[in-house]
């Protein structure tokens with residue numbers, strides 16, 4: 001599998017941790033710091049240690065797992081550890097974890113002494129196929145996601161499918177939704193391949209194709225003006241469903257599970273408004289139906305869901321801008337949808 | 353006075369607040385936010401309001417005055433106000449104040465929603481001649497200065513000498529030290545001009561020349577590898593004196609007052625080691641002697657001062673790297689000084 005060149009850095013697939021060792025040697029860093037969370041310390045660090053050695057070659061900084069850690073207080077904690085360890089401008093930060101670790105670690109590194117080098121080792125499917133490309137770092141504030149952050153590219157990204165072995169099934173499903181999205185918006189052949197693959201433990205080849213697609217989209221439109229909106233497919237409704245679930249459900253949906261709901265609804269809208277055929281809609285519904293458990297959307301939640309869609313930063317005022325499919329493998333941006341249409345699509349999902 | 357072009361942005365001198373109004377109009381910003389501290393709200397905001405209008409055209413965010421505010425807690429406060437005001441990605445932040453406001457405001461803006469536009473209106477002499485150029489933003493953590501920050505250029509800088517009228521004398525003297533430094537390292541004619549000017553209220557022409565000099569140095573060496581070290585003249589000893597004073601004096605030295613002490617000491621070292629003539633040393637001593645009150649340096653503080661010099665990020669290990677003068681208007685970097693030499697220079701200052 002070829003190394004992918006993103007915005008000034010490489011994303012390694014083949015033998016990637018050997019590449020990491022080379023990268024560190026060539027970088028002449030004063031010191032390496034590995035950032036983990038409680039889970040990746042247990043499940044992912046041992047593999048890394050086989051390459052870096054167990055002692056003396058780096059300092060370890062561990063934070064609590066989960067989105068609740070993705071805030072400024074934890075940044076201050078990590079900054080202070082870097083200070084205590086005497087990290088200077090030639091230090092390297094190695095972020096080993098899911099999107100929380102790579103987003104927070106990237107932000108901390110991009111602001112420590114006005115920026116030190118960092119590399120990403122994403123250990124969840126979602127962070128490999130999504131967070132690894134695009135240069136977004138960030139943390140939450142006042143429960144607003146990613147409101148504080150920078151655009152800073154890592155110096156390299158290292159992928160390994162070994163990490164998936166310890167991932168809970170729902171984490172696999174979460175990343176898978178973004179992969180299915182990549183197929184739906186840009187590459188019908190990839191979508192077909194996903195349909196027929198064993199998706200309980202996705203292969204690195206599949207990850208590679210997803211990263212390629214996201215990389216192409218992001219490189220063409222680094223500042224989210226045009227075609228990057230393609231990546232929003234499923235997200236207008238999905239984000240609202242995700243936030244609503246977080247506020248109301250005892251066991252909330254993951255990001256990908258919510259996006260899966262959103263993609264079914266927005267596929268229906270695509271069929272109504274953008275030319276997606278009945279057969280293609282049926283196919284999309286079938287694929288998601290097999291993979292994802294049905295989510296209950298109560299009738300009386302529609303107004304709240306619509307309000308959430310309006311608040312989404314990608315929309316202005318009353319009009320809700322959706323990215324839809326003209327057919328499988330092809331998207332169309334800036335489709336204005338009304339409240340009625342959006343609620344009808346939720347209703348459609350409910351009847352399935 | 354000509355507008356100075358720095359790294360992708362303009363620094364306006366002539367009619368600068370009229371230029372600001374134009375800048376805002378052309379920028380099509382969704383909203384402007386003015387950041388002030390208690391003092392600049394009183395002394396500087398009224399002038400700005402004459403141009404922006406008093407009501408409705410911007411939201412005001414005020415923080416406490418002083419270096420104690422330059423930390424992450426105050427950043428969180430400002431970020432939350434931006435959120436509460438509904439600031440979006442097309443918002444503009446206008447930092448109206450001294451270096452604390454321009455450094456903190458720049459950092460907050462460069463990280464809010466991964467970066468919104470900001471402009472600087474520096475209101476102290478120090479912030480006009482120094483902080484306005486170079487793209488450094490930042491805040492302190494654990495009393496380590498500027499340890500968290502970014503390199504982000506403002507979209508424009510607007511200078512006005514009117515602000516100096518309300519500045520305390522010691523704040524004038526603080527900025528003046530950097531101006532004298534600019535003359536000493538790069539421009540003998542400017543140094544001569546400063547010597548014969550009324551420096552109780554420096555003219556915008558003088559500020560302009562200082563900004564030009566700093567801009568040339570920084571543009572040639574954006575990442576502090578070579579000639580940017582010229583700007584360190586007086587700072588090796590000056591920083592140590594500043595920190596020591598902060599820790600021990602009831603009324604600590606300002607940055608510039610400490611740098612003035614440092615420049616006298618380092619002029620003596622320049623005479624001993626780098627070719628500065630006896631006459632030039634005498635001239636430098638006389639100019640600083642007239643402008644700055646004598647600072648007491650106790651004999652038993654020398655070891656502590658030397659330790660502080662060693663900790664300075666610009667040095668490695670035992671060797672202390674100084675920028676010295678070969679003559680007035682010409683510098684030489686990377687002069688290695690021993691503990692004895694440095695202490696002798698402090699002793700020299702004390703005997704004056």
Ligand SMILES: NC(=O)c1ccc[n+]([C@@H]2O[C@H](COP(=O)([O-])OP(=O)(O)OC[C@H]3O[C@@H](n4cnc5c(N)ncnc54)[C@H](O)[C@@H]3O)[C@@H](O)[C@H]2O)c1
Pocket residue numbers: 037038039040043044065066067070097098099100101103123124125126127130131132133134135136137145146163164165166167168171174
């Ligand atoms: N920067 C971007 O462009 C981008 C893109 C998408 C998502 N994100 C961010 O990513 C975050 C979500 O990503 P995520 O789902 O990876 O979150 P996460 O980092 O919270 O990981 C999910 C859970 O899996 C655990 N885990 C990680 N790797 C494991 C492994 N190999 N084995 C067992 N457990 C493991 C983690 O400890 C955590 O409990 C969100 O904060 C989101 O904002 C960022």
Ligand SMILES: NC(=O)c1ccc[n+]([C@@H]2O[C@H](COP(=O)([O-])OP(=O)(O)OC[C@H]3O[C@@H](n4cnc5c(N)ncnc54)[C@H](O)[C@@H]3O)[C@@H](O)[C@H]2O)c1
Pocket residue numbers: 389390391392395396417418419422449450451452453455475476477478479482483484485486487488489497498515516517518519520523526
């Ligand atoms: N970014 C850079 O390149 C750079 C360069 C030099 C200094 N700095 C930073 O700048 C800071 C020091 O700058 P400073 O001395 O301007 O600090 P400051 O902002 O604290 O200002 C000094 C005092 O003057 C008050 N003040 C400001 N303008 C006034 C006016 N017009 N009239 C009356 N009072 C006024 C302030 O409220 C404050 O009390 C430090 O934090 C330093 O790290 C940054």
Ligand SMILES: [Zn+2]
Pocket residue numbers: 130178235255259
């Ligand atoms: Zn997503």
Ligand SMILES: [Zn+2]
Pocket residue numbers: 482530587607611
């Ligand atoms: Zn200085």
